[in-house]
Every structure is written in structure tokens, then in C-alpha cells.
Amino acid sequence: MKHKKYKGKSTEAIHAGETFSILPTAVQDHQAGKTGIPLLPPIYQNSTFGFQTAAECASAFIDEESGYVYTRWGNPTQKVLEEKLAALEAGESALATASGMGAISIALLTALADGGHVVAMETLYSATFNLLNEELPRMGVETTFVDATDPNKIESAIRPDTKVIYLESPTNPLLKLVDIAACAEIAKSHNITSIIDNTFATPCSQQPITLGIDVVLHSMTKYLSGNGAVIAGAIVGKKEFIVQAQKEALRNFGAVISPFNAWLTLLGVPTLPLRFGRHCENALRIAAFLETHPAVEWVRYPGLPSHPQHNLAKRQMNGFGGMITMELKEGHAAGEKLVNALQICTLAVSLGDVRTLVCHPASTTHSHIPIEVRQQTGITDGLVRFSIGLEDTEDIIADLEQALGTLLS
Numbered sequence: 535m536k537h538k539k540y541k542g543k544s545t546e547a548i549h550a551g552e553t554f555s556i557l558p559t560a561v562q563d564h565q566a567g568k569t570g571i572p573l574l575p576p577i578y579q580n581s582t583f584g585f586q587t588a589a590e591c592a593s594a595f596i597d598e599e600s601g602y603v604y605t606r607w608g609n610p611t612q613k614v615l616e617e618k619l620a621a622l623e624a625g626e627s628a629l630a631t632a633s634g635m636g637a638i639s640i641a642l643l644t645a646l647a648d649g650g651h652v653v654a655m656e657t658l659y660s661a662t663f664n665l666l667n668e669e670l671p672r673m674g675v676e677t678t679f680v681d682a683t684d685p686n687k688i689e690s691a692i693r694p695d696t697k698v699i700y701l702e703s704p705t706n707p708l709l710k711l712v713d714i715a716a717c718a719e720i721a722k723s724h725n726i727t728s729i730i731d732n733t734f735a736t737p738c739s740q741q742p743i744t745l746g747i748d749v750v751l752h753s754m755t756k757y758l759s760g761n762g763a764v765i766a767g768a769i770v771g772k773k774e775f776i777v778q779a780q781k782e783a784l785r786n787f788g789a790v791i792s793p794f795n796a797w798l799t800l801l802g803v804p805t806l807p808l809r810f811g812r813h814c815e816n817a818l819r820i821a822a823f824l825e826t827h828p829a830v831e832w833v834r835y836p837g838l839p840s841h842p843q844h845n846l847a848k849r850q851m852n853g854f855g856g857m858i859t860m861e862l863k864e865g866h867a868a869g870e871k872l873v874n875a876l877q878i879c880t881l882a883v884s885l886g887d888v889r890t891l892v893c894h895p896a897s898t899t900h901s902h903i904p905i906e907v908r909q910q911t912g913i914t915d916g917l918v919r920f921s922i923g924l925e926d927t928e929d930i931i932a933d934l935e936q937a938l939g940t941l942l943s
């Protein structure tokens with residue numbers, strides 16, 4: 535797969551992958567003089583593709599480059615999105631999937647095709663943790679969870695049968711970072727596949743493949759689509775890995791993205807660099823505001839000098855993202871009161887939306903989990919997480935100010 539090289543991320547996000555050779559019908563119509571070439575790639579909303587001759591059908595089966603057969607095996611709309619993602623993440627190839635968890639499952643099933651052991655960051659997205667901690671052990675795949683903020687802990691957990699090092703940076707909800715280049719180096723020296731979930735940072739902030747990582751994963755549900763309209767995921771890596779992931783795992787396990795969702799995601803990706811810049815700008819100002827507020831115990835944001843890994847953030851990230859976590863002085867009751875008082879910031883899970891989303895895990899998503907268990911993963915009583923949106927900063931700050939004010943009275 536060849537990419538034109540663009541100087542800037544925005545040009546790349548807009549133009550990469552929109553090569554008309556992968557849009558067969560559009561090109562045929564154009565060549566027949568019927569239409570111009572559609573600038574927005576069309577949705578090929580169909581499950582199967584017809585052939586005029588046995589020979590055409592036979593060749594599409596043997597060599598996929600020469601035609602599409604069935605949407606579980608590939609679809610032109612999906613392909614445009616994949617080319618764009620590969621370019622943005624500086625990877626050879628990409629595979630779009632039905633969800634972020636679809637991408638994570640397919641990538642792990644591919645890297646662990648012959649079984650093996652995983653060394654993973656101890657704080658992971660909750661469904662990923664469940665997959666590694668509960669589902670995969672039933673199939674004989676064990677995971678050792680380590681505090682990967684110290685790369686030595688990864689190295690010490692490696693066994694002769696370790697096949698995967700699995701990372702996230704920044705992590706949820708405490709926004710801890712891992713030194714991506716150092717972890718990739720450890721993986722390389724032991725011949726282990728390194729995988730990172732880059733959902734929080736996006737390729738605008740960091741391109742892990744350029745730091746030596748083998749496989750990058752995304753929940754495109756979040757920043758990449760940015761519109762809150764789809765559940766979608768992606769895997770980016772070496773062509774060989776992506777082909778194996780597609781032909782073995784994706785085809786047979788079936789976590790395929792629908793053409794419509796691929797198209798909806800394609801509407802979002804071109805504005806990613808513009809949106810991400812604004813998310814970062816808003817979040818930095820809001821994090822600084824929160825840090826000075828008397829109702830707030832502490833704030834975690836990689837762009838603040840108070841972040842314990844701020845130097846690593848400056849070295850590794852180009853923009854510190856839209857996620858902020860804080861602890862309220864008055865704990866559980868204060869968190870509940872805050873989310874009830876907020877008027878612009880919306881109480882919702884998920885992230886990367888144009889809207890500012892807030893969540894207080896102790897009274898909502900994690901209210902059924904005993905406090906001792908919650909605290910092990912850093913989810914304390916007064917912990918509040920924000921996904922800062924694209925509203926005017928002044929409006930978000932005013933909303934936070936009035937809602938935090940109710941905690942002081």
C-alpha cells in the first residue's frame with residue numbers, strides 16, 4: 535500500500551486513501567463519461583458483489599486486489615477508511631473493525647494464534663482488562679499485569695512463551711503514561727509483538743509505529759469519528775500482520791464494520807487534526823482552571839507541570855489530549871452533586887465527542903463495585919473524569935465554576 539507523503543496531518547487526514555482505484559463503480563461510471571468522480575467516497579452499502587463471468591469471479595477469489603466478493607471479506611468504503619488510517623498512523627496497512635473491542639480482540643487473536651503469554655499494563659480500558667483477565671485465560675492465554683510506567687517491570691515479567699506486550703498511554707482514568715519507545719525496544723529485543731491502544735492520544739499526538747511499536751489499535755468510536763454517531767475500531771500495523779488479521783481472525787470471527795459506519799467514520803476523520811488541536815487547547819486551559827479551584831484536591835492532565843510524567847509527555851506527545859481527571863475534596867457526595875449541577879457538560883460515558891462529557895464513576899458506572907476493588911484501579915470516591923469537547927472554553931469554565939461553587943456552600 536503506497537501513501538502520498540503530505541507535509542501536514544490535516545492534508546493527510548483529508549486526502550489520504552481517497553485514491554479512486556479503490557472505488558470501482560465510481561471509476562467505471564467516470565470512465566464511461568457518465569459522472570465526474572465523487573469527491574466524498576460513496577457508501578457501498580451491499581453485502582455481496584456480482585460478476586459477469588466465471589473467470590472474473592475466480593480471479594477475485596484468488597487475488598483480492600482484483601475485486602470485492604463479499605463485505606465480510608472487504609468493501610470499498612471500508613478500504614478508503616483503512617488507507618486513511620494507515621497513512622495517519624504511519625503504518626503499512628490497516629483494518630477497520632466493528633468496534634474498538636473488535637479491533638482489540640482481532641489483534642490479540644492474531645498475535646496469539648498459537649497461544650502464549652501476555653505482559654500488559656495493569657490499568658487498561660475495562661473491557662480490555664476483562665478480555666485479558668477473564669476471557670482469554672479460558673482459552674489458555676495468561677496475562678501478567680504490571681505497572682508499565684516502569685519499563686523494567688515489563689522486562690522482568692517476560693517469560694519464554696511471552697508473545698505480546700500490551701499497552702495504553704495515556705491510561706484511563708488516571709492518565710498515566712508509558713515510555714512508548716522504551717517499551718517497544720524491550721519487545722523488539724525479545725522478539726515479542728508490541729501492541730498499543732492509541733485511542734486517548736490519537737495519531738495527532740503520537741504515532742507509536744514511528745517509536746517502534748508493531749501494532750496500533752483504536753476505538754474510532756471516540757476521537758477519530760468524533761461525531762458520537764458510530765461504534766467502530768481499527769488495527770494498524772505491518773502488511774503481513776494486517777493480512778493475517780483479516781484473512782484469519784476477522785473473516786472467521788466476524789467483527790466486520792458496516793459500510794455505513796465506515797462512511798460515517800470517514801466523515802469525521804478529515805477534521806481530526808483540527809478538532810484535536812481544539813480539544814487540547816480547551817483541556818489545557820480547563821485543567822489549569824480546575825487546579826486552582828478550592829473544591830478540587832488534585833488534577834491529572836499530561837500537559838500540567840504537576841503531572842508526575844510531564845517531561846515524558848512533552849517528549850512523547852504533540853498535544854496532551856482532551857481528557858482530564860480530578861479528585862474532589864469532599865468525595866462521593868461532592869461528585870454526585872457536581873454532575874447534577876453541570877448544565878453544559880453532559881453526564882455520559884465515552885469520550886472524544888464534540889460535546890464535553892463528564893463522568894463520576896463512584897456514583898454511576900462503578901457504583902456496584904465495592905470501594906476496596908475500585909480503589910485498586912485508582913477509582914476513588916471523588917474522582918471525576920472529563921472528556922473536554924469543542925465548545926467555547928469560557929462556556930465550559932463558567933459551567934464548571936457554577937457547579938463547583940455549589941460544593942463550597
Ligand SMILES: *Cc1c(COP(=O)(O)O)cnc(C)c1O
Nearest residue numbers: 633634635659731733753755766
Ligand atoms: C472506548 C474504548 C475502547 C473500546 O472501544 P469500543 O468502540 O467501545 O468497542 C477501547 N479502548 C479505549 C481506550 C477506549 O476508550
